[in-house]
Amino acid sequence: MKFPESFLFGAASASYQVEGAWDEDGKGVSNWDVFSKIEGKTYQGTNGDVAVDHYHRYKEDIALMAEMGLDSYRFSISWPRIYPNGDGEVNPKGIEFYNNLIDECIKHDIIPFVTLYHWDLPQELEKNGGWTSQRTLKAFEQYADTCFAAFGDRVKHWITFNETVVFVRHGYIFGAHPPGLINDFKNYYQVLHNVFLTHAKVVLNFKNSGYKGDIGITHVFSPAFPADDKQSSKKAADHANMFDTFLYYDPILKGTYPEYVLTHLKQKGYDFELSHEDQEILLKAAPLNDFIGINYYQPMRVIANDSSAARELSREASTGGAGAVSYDGVYQTVKVPTLSYTKWGWEISPEALLDGLHLLKEQYGNIPIYITENGLGDEDPIIDGEIKDTARIEYIEEHLKFVKKGVSEGLDIQGYFAWSVIDLLSWLNGYKKQYGFIYVDHADHLNRKKKDSFYWYQNVIATRGENI
Ligand SMILES: C[C@@]1(C(=O)O)OC[C@H]2O[C@@H](O)[C@H](O)[C@@H](O)[C@H]2O1
Numbered sequence: 001m002k003f004p005e006s007f008l009f010g011a012a013s014a015s016y017q018v019e020g021a022w023d024e025d026g027k028g029v030s031n032w033d034v035f036s037k038i039e040g041k042t043y044q045g046t047n048g049d050v051a052v053d054h055y056h057r058y059k060e061d062i063a064l065m066a067e068m069g070l071d072s073y074r075f076s077i078s079w080p081r082i083y084p085n086g087d088g089e090v091n092p093k094g095i096e097f098y099n100n101l102i103d104e105c106i107k108h109d110i111i112p113f114v115t116l117y118h119w120d121l122p123q124e125l126e127k128n129g130g131w132t133s134q135r136t137l138k139a140f141e142q143y144a145d146t147c148f149a150a151f152g153d154r155v156k157h158w159i160t161f162n163e164t165v166v167f168v169r170h171g172y173i174f175g176a177h178p179p180g181l182i183n184d185f186k187n188y189y190q191v192l193h194n195v196f197l198t199h200a201k202v203v204l205n206f207k208n209s210g211y212k213g214d215i216g217i218t219h220v221f222s223p224a225f226p227a228d229d230k231q232s233s234k235k236a237a238d239h240a241n242m243f244d245t246f247l248y249y250d251p252i253l254k255g256t257y258p259e260y261v262l263t264h265l266k267q268k269g270y271d272f273e274l275s276h277e278d279q280e281i282l283l284k285a286a287p288l289n290d291f292i293g294i295n296y297y298q299p300m301r302v303i304a305n306d307s308s309a310a311r312e313l314s315r316e317a318s319t320g321g322a323g324a325v326s327y328d329g330v331y332q333t334v335k336v337p338t339l340s341y342t343k344w345g346w347e348i349s350p351e352a353l354l355d356g357l358h359l360l361k362e363q364y365g366n367i368p369i370y371i372t373e374n375g376l377g378d379e380d381p382i383i384d385g386e387i388k389d390t391a392r393i394e395y396i397e398e399h400l401k402f403v404k405k406g407v408s409e410g411l412d413i414q415g416y417f418a419w420s421v422i423d424l425l426s427w428l429n430g431y432k433k434q435y436g437f438i439y440v441d442h443a444d445h446l447n448r449k450k451k452d453s454f455y456w457y458q459n460v461i462a463t464r465g466e467n468i
Helices: 031-035 054-068 092-107 134-151 164-172 185-208 231-253 259-268 276-288 350-364 390-408 452-462
Strands: 008-012 072-076 111-117 157-162 214-220 224-226 291-295 300-304 331-333 369-373 413-419 438-441 447-450
Touching: 008 111, 008 369, 008 452, 054 092, 054 447, 054 452, 072 157, 072 413, 092 111, 092 134, 111 134, 134 157, 134 185, 157 164, 157 185, 157 291, 164 185, 164 214, 164 231, 185 214, 185 231, 185 276, 214 231, 214 369, 224 231, 231 259, 231 276, 231 291, 231 300, 231 331, 231 350, 291 350, 350 369, 350 390, 390 413, 390 452
Parallel strands: 008 072, 008 413, 072 111, 111 157, 157 214, 214 291, 224 300, 291 369, 369 413
Antiparallel strands: 300 331, 438 447
16 A cells, blocks of 8 residues: 555754854844853754755755655744844845745755744844743744745745744753753743744634645654553553643644643642633634644653652753653653663654554544654764665654554544754754764765665655555
8 A cells, every 4th residue: 555645755854953054144143053052051062053054055955855756845944034133124035045945845846844933043032031921922923924925825834833842841941942941830831821822823813814825833742651550650641641742732722721731730830821812812723723743753651750759950861761750750751671762762662653643533533644753863874985774764664654554544644754854963962863864974064975764765755655
């Protein structure tokens, strides 16, 4: 069986991680331009000043994507390229760059799939309260509408926010992302609501303005399962699903927050302002989402955190490996000896993706889904000058098998975007953690080289996954 003709085989990137040109052509300073230069915040002090120079080499990169046969390229727009100060004057050179990038995709029959926010906030807004500030929320609505108006004639797929849980939890609880706050639980939950409310307003504007195309949001998807058959572990998994999945998906797809969460927050004094007007906006926007984007890397295997151990707060501890205490201290993830893991301690479990997708269907109905990220972070072996990333081929093949099974079981999965199209900067892991089909030689002028997985994915696309 082949994947449906309409199914999109894609691959993804993000502006700060690929573009470089951090201060060129009128681009404003982003929060990551500043944060990445704070001592100790990133691995070996790596940053996106140059990244892999996609800003200057996008034509070469898109030609390689076309050679691979990609149906679609998911990339993000750097907000400070469009609005150097977050709001105020538009930077025409920023509009020009993304017009050129989009036109290059169209020239090669590659569908542009655009993320508006993949974590690079204009520093002017970050230093004035970031996502806690009404100025930022209003500025994002303006920025989104500017992008719809400028690019909406060619871009028909829009993602508002990438992985809200990552930029908010790392920014306000772990201190591993800007603004680098630690255990600011009150603002953590308020900012979550601010982002979801802003998403809802942008969806309503998109639809009411008559822009063509579809719009959604991309969330992390890490379904939690009890690590053993103890009742306490089952309870811990239910709690994890409430605070790591339903807290994110409910306000988007139902327009309401899980009562279990609201009750907990009230007890803790972390309840956020949720006006009647806000509630109305969430409810109105919910049915207008055209899809949900899902970034799946691993499930969580959890037990109760009865040792009341505190979470280790460090960059390495924030890179997502199993075996950590949860941000709220209620549960902890465990590594199960019989399961397999990546070099960064991420469980490799394609079957849990499918199990989790059925969980979502039970909660939200058969919603249109794009797998907007899935991939293997690895240190790829180079043998006789060739990048032999066999492990990545196996990883993606196994996950595509379960995506295909899901499609055959009637799940409305409309596409799969591998993370990442090209080796790029990992926020906290520098360049050592590779995800791409295309290798970038940092020892040789960032020259590109096709990996084994490039040719493998090329064949998968050409045969519409018939042999998966
Ligand atoms: C933490 C990490 C990683 O570096 O492995 O997870 C996988 C992938 O998720 C994406 O949303 C991030 O933009 C990208 O940088 C990657 O980030």
